[in-house]
Structures are given as structure tokens and as C-alpha cells.
Amino acid sequence: MRTNFPLKNRSNKTHNKLILIVVVIFIGGAIFFSLTGGTFIRILAPVWSGETAVGRGLNNLYLFLRSKDSLIKENQILKTKVNEDAVLLVSTQVVANNQNNILKDLGRTGTKGGIIAAVLVHPPETPYDTLIIDVGKNEGISLGQVVALTTDSTTSIQGPKIGIISEVYATNSKVKLYSASGDKTNAVLERNSVPVILLGRGGGNFEFTLPREVNISIGDKILSSDISHNLVGIVRDIEMQATDSFKKILVVSAANVYTTGYVTVLK
Amino acid sequence: MNKRLISTIVIFLVLISLPYWVYIPALVLAIIFFPFYWEGIFLAFLIDILYGDIPHPTISLIFPFAFYISLFVLLLIPLRERIRLND
Numbered sequence: 001m002r003t004n005f006p007l008k009n010r011s012n013k014t015h016n017k018l019i020l021i022v023v024v025i026f027i028g029g030a031i032f033f034s035l036t037g038g039t040f041i042r043i044l045a046p047v048w049s050g051e052t053a054v055g056r057g058l059n060n061l062y063l064f065l066r067s068k069d070s071l072i073k074e075n076q077i078l079k080t081k082v083n084e085d086a087v088l089l090v091s092t093q094v095v096a097n098n099q100n101n102i103l104k105d106l107g108r109t110g111t112k113g114g115i116i117a118a119v120l121v122h123p124p125e126t127p128y129d130t131l132i133i134d135v136g137k138n139e140g141i142s143l144g145q146v147v148a149l150t151t152d153s154t155t156s157i158q159g160p161k162i163g164i165i166s167e168v169y170a171t172n173s174k175v176k177l178y179s180a181s182g183d184k185t186n187a188v189l190e191r192n193s194v195p196v197i198l199l200g201r202g203g204g205n206f207e208f209t210l211p212r213e214v215n216i217s218i219g220d221k222i223l224s225s226d227i228s229h230n231l232v233g234i235v236r237d238i239e240m241q242a243t244d245s246f247k248k249i250l251v252v253s254a255a256n257v258y259t260t261g262y263v264t265v266l267k
Numbered sequence: 268m269n270k271r272l273i274s275t276i277v278i279f280l281v282l283i284s285l286p287y288w289v290y291i292p293a294l295v296l297a298i299i300f301f302p303f304y305w306e307g308i309f310l311a312f313l314i315d316i317l318y319g320d321i322p323h324p325t326i327s328l329i330f331p332f333a334f335y336i337s338l339f340v341l342l343l344i345p346l347r348e349r350i351r352l353n354d
Contacts, residue, residue: 021305022308030330030333033316040313125284126318128318
């Protein structure tokens with residue numbers, strides 16, 4: 001006789017046994033992976049480096065196979081953009097030099113120099129806002145060092161600061177981005193120098209709240225609160241209801257964490 | 268090699284090379300498909316230790332993703348029994 005009613009429940013003993021096994025696996029795994037975490041990163045670092053090289057090769061192959069016309073068009077667009085950016089860079093360099101001179105006169109020197117590192121893993125491969133870079137204790141990296149986007153070493157302009165070193169191994173380190181979910185970062189609005197606390201939302205995004213009377217617009221810049229006033233993010237959206245006393249500001253990071261290839265670990 | 272072992276190896280390879288929106292759903296599907304997929308808990312630990320911000324080298328039980336995957340595995344134990352059909 002066919003039936004389709006469920007079996008009688010198994011005895012609770014089997015379920016309890018499985019629950020106990022899961023708990024033991026969790027605790028055992030936590031202890032094991034806490035002690036050996038660096039080993040896995042050290043083992044996989046060459047694999048990630050190889051992936052980056054393969055990715056670049058495939059990209060070159062793709063460019064090689066693209067039609068000539070589309071390449072010519074893209075080349076012209078990029079040439080125009082490079083010329084525009086060159087002009088902007090010169091004026092920005094003048095401003096940066098003036099700022100450095102003023103700081104020097106006041107007995108403060110801007111942070112210069114650091115160790116350039118290749119990014120092995122970045123979002124979206126990591127579900128958390130972290131980067132894995134190819135420098136570690138052997139290169140003099142230590143916990144808490146600030147990490148910025150790499151800029152041209154011939155200019156005095158520092159790229160935006162994007163995070164801090166959160167874990168250090170022998171030849172690799174992990175960078176926790178400022179935009180990591182739940183992390184708070186002090187910053188300042190460029191428009192009216194209002195101090196704000198950016199709350200990380202992950203994926204290179206931040207949010208903060210402002211009283212509704214404070215002026216702010218989409219496209220406004222958010223700067224770091226330290227003396228260097230580096231660009232941290234740009235306002236992308238403002239959420240406010242008519243009856244709210246505060247408005248929620250959504251900010252996107254100035255650095256594109258999804259395509260970051262090199263970073264500088266500042267001294 | 269059985270399907271379970273092959274799936275674990277495939278998910279591990281995907282974990283080290285593809286974005287999270289590929290390997291996390293793959294892991295969840297494997298936990299649903301295979302009965303008592305305890306290997307998924309180890310893969311979740313791997314995700315936390317490789318890509319998360321876990322204090323090191325102190326022993327810590329702060330592995331958020333591994334914790335939620337363990338809960339999911341536990342949840343599926345009685346659920347699989349209840350939705351099973353018998354001839």
C-alpha cells in the first residue's frame with residue numbers, strides 16, 4: 001500500500017548526536033583555523049598572484065581580438081581624457097606643493113613615502129571589505145599602518161587613504177577598508193568643514209546623518225579629518241523625509257575597491 | 268570520487284578565484300543538496316579566515332559566516348526529515 005505521510009519522527013537521540021557533532025566541528029574548526037589562518041594565506045598567495053597574471057593575459061588577448069574600429073575610438077577618448085587630466089594634475093600639484101610648504105612652516109610634514117604593494121585579492125572576491133596584499137612582516141609592515149591608493153611617485157600628491165593593516169603575516173597582510181560594514185571613520189565635509197562620522201556599509205560605501213539644516217549636495221566631497229585632508233568619498237545620495245529632523249547621506253568611496261591593483265602602505 | 272568530495276573541491280576552487288556572489292550561493296546549495304554537509308562548515312571557516320577580519324593569532328570563536336552556516340546545517344537536520352516523502 002502506497003502512502004505519502006511522513007515517517008514517524010526519529011528518536012531525538014539521532015538529532016542530538018548530529019547537533020553535538022556540529023558543535024564539536026565548530027569549536028574544533030575555530031581553534032584550528034585561529035592557529036593556522038596565516039598558513040592558508042601563505043599557501044594561496046602564489047595562486048592569487050598567478051590568477052592576476054592570467055587575468056591580465058586574458059585581458060590582453062581580448063584587446064587583441066577586439067575590432068580595430070572600437071580600439072581606435074577608445075584610444076581617441078582616452079587620449080582626450082589623459083590631456084584633460086594632465087592639466088588638472090598640474091594645478092593640483094601646485095596646490096599640494098603649497099599645502100606642503102605651509103605645513104612645513106608650521107612644523108608639520110605631510111606623510112611621504114611608503115611601501116608599494118600589489119593587491120592579490122579584492123572585493124568582490126572577498127565578501128568582507130578587505131584586501132590581501134603581497135607585503136608582510138618581512139618588508140617591515142606592522143599592524144595599524146594606514147594604506148592609501150598608489151599614486152605616481154613623481155608627484156607629491158597622495159592617493160586617498162582607504163584602510164589600515166588589520167592582520168600581518170610573514171609575506172602577506174590583510175587591509176581592512178574604511179568602508180567595511182560597521183566601521184566608523186572620522187571625516188570632514190569639504191563644503192562647510194562640518195565634522196562627521198562615516199559608518200561603513202560595505203562595498204566601498206559609507207553613510208552618515210546630518211541635521212536637516214546643514215547644507216549638502218550630491219557630489220560634495222568628504223575629506224579625511226587629519227591634517228592632510230585627503231579625499232575619502234563623494235556624496236551620492238541624500239535620503240530625507242519631510243518630517244525628519246535628520247537626513248541620511250550616502251557616500252561612495254573615492255577609491256574604486258573593485259579594481260584596485262596597487263596600494264601604498266604609508267610609513 | 269563521490270559527488271560530495273567533488274563538490275567540496277569545486278567549491279574550494281571557486282572560493283579562491285571567483286566573487287562571493289558565486290561561491291556563497293554554491294555553498295548554500297551544497298548544504299541543501301547533500302545530507303548533513305559538515306564540509307560546508309570548514310569551507311565557511313576558510314572564507315572567514317581568508318577574507319574576514321579575524322583576530323590573529325589569538326584563539327577566537329568570532330567566525331561569523333561559519334557560525335551562520337553551522338546554524339543552517341543544524342536547521343536542515345529536522346527539516347529534511349519532515350519534508351521527506353515515503354513510498
